[in-house]
Amino acid sequence: MRLLRRRLKFDTSSERFEAGFGADFEASLQRSVPVVNTSLPEKEEPQKGDELALLRAGDPAASSNFVRDHISWMLAVARRILRDAGHAEDAVQNAFASIFAGLKNFEGRAALKTWMHRIVVNEALAIFRKNRPQKDESIDELLPVFDDNGCRIEAPWASFETPESLLQKSQTTDRVAELIEKLPDSYRVVLVLRDIEEMATSEVAEALGLSETNVKVRLHRARAALKKLLEPLIRGQEL
Amino acid sequence: MTASKKTIKRRIHGVMFKLPLMITCNEFEDFILAYLEDELSSRERAIFKMHLSVCRECREYLKAYEASMELTKATMTSEETALPESVPEDLVAAVLAARKG
Ligand SMILES: [Zn+2]
Numbered sequence: 001m002r003l004l005r006r007r008l009k010f011d012t013s014s015e016r017f018e019a020g021f022g023a024d025f026e027a028s029l030q031r032s033v034p035v036v037n038t039s040l041p042e043k044e045e046p047q048k049g050d051e052l053a054l055l056r057a058g059d060p061a062a063s064s065n066f067v068r069d070h071i072s073w074m075l076a077v078a079r080r081i082l083r084d085a086g087h088a089e090d091a092v093q094n095a096f097a098s099i100f101a102g103l104k105n106f107e108g109r110a111a112l113k114t115w116m117h118r119i120v121v122n123e124a125l126a127i128f129r130k131n132r133p134q135k136d137e138s139i140d141e142l143l144p145v146f147d148d149n150g151c152r153i154e155a156p157w158a159s160f161e162t163p164e165s166l167l168q169k170s171q172t173t174d175r176v177a178e179l180i181e182k183l184p185d186s187y188r189v190v191l192v193l194r195d196i197e198e199m200a201t202s203e204v205a206e207a208l209g210l211s212e213t214n215v216k217v218r219l220h221r222a223r224a225a226l227k228k229l230l231e232p233l234i235r236g237q238e239l
Numbered sequence: 240m241t242a243s244k245k246t247i248k249r250r251i252h253g254v255m256f257k258l259p260l261m262i263t264c265n266e267f268e269d270f271i272l273a274y275l276e277d278e279l280s281s282r283e284r285a286i287f288k289m290h291l292s293v294c295r296e297c298r299e300y301l302k303a304y305e306a307s308m309e310l311t312k313a314t315m316t317s318e319e320t321a322l323p324e325s326v327p328e329d330l331v332a333a334v335l336a337a338r339k340g
């Protein structure tokens with residue numbers, strides 16, 4: 001009991017709180033936080049006016065160049081949302097149909113690519129909604145574990161590979177993509193839209209017909225589950 | 240550390256987390272998203288940080304949680320995943336045919 005009291009006093013003192021590991025830990029938080037809120041990295045200048053004019057007029061060469069310039073990244077976006085390659089191709093075809101139809105009204109105020117990104121995301125989500133499983137698959141076995149006192153059960157982290165060091169290994173990208181696939185669809189899609197496609201919570205809620213609270217709960221669970229799945233990599237036990 | 244020592248340590252935490260301005264790891268878990276979105280009040284933020292300062296488990300958990308987010312974002316938007324090796328000619332042809340028709 002004496003030991004217990006000493007620990008409590010030690011651990012809760014504000015001195016330890018201020019001086020203990022404050023600086024280091026703060027710095028590590030500061031470094032990693034911007035991941036959440038960075039804006040779309042791929043924003044571009046709007047295409048030049050004459051190219052747009054040719055496209056609107058249906059010029060075959062301009063259309064072909066336009067499709068070939070954009071189809072690869074659009075397919076990548078659709079594939080992140082839809083696991084099925086055929087569905088992803090359907091989404092891209094539908095997206096181009098919407099884009100060609102919408103070009104005459106496109107005012108060039110938003111970057112062209114940003115506008116196209118929204119369209120391909122929306123087309124992919126339309127297909128996702130149609131094929132969404134009726135019942136949510138369980139994510140429980142990937143969520144953090146607590147004991148009866150509400151204390152976290154987490155194996156000590158003896159070694160910790162930083163994202164930077166993991167990114168130097170050529171297999172990392174494929175392995176991460178594989179592990180994301182293991183998330184149940186209804187959670188994976190929220191994580192992809194928020195953390196990879198960088199949509200706002202309100203946009204994701206609207207697109208999926210969920211409340212914002214529900215989007216946040218799913219996002220947190222999806223991140224927690226993915227952390228569990230990526231753990232062998234981050235602990236340096238794999239690759 | 241042996242299993243029984245771990246249990247004792249958690250029991251101590253269990254008592255400690257009931258003190259004023261203290262939260263359990265389970266309650267901490269529910270704060271994480273709002274913390275990362277910068278949506279906590281200054282009082283909540285102080286309580287969150289207080290827990291972090293006394294809880295090795297949550298400190299390491301949060302660090303791994305953030306590393307996992309960073310790794311996911313970096314790999315999924317990197318050039319090699321964002322762009323398949325070559326332009327899918329079949330699909331280009333289908334899109335252009337639909338455009339004409
Ligand atoms: Zn904790």
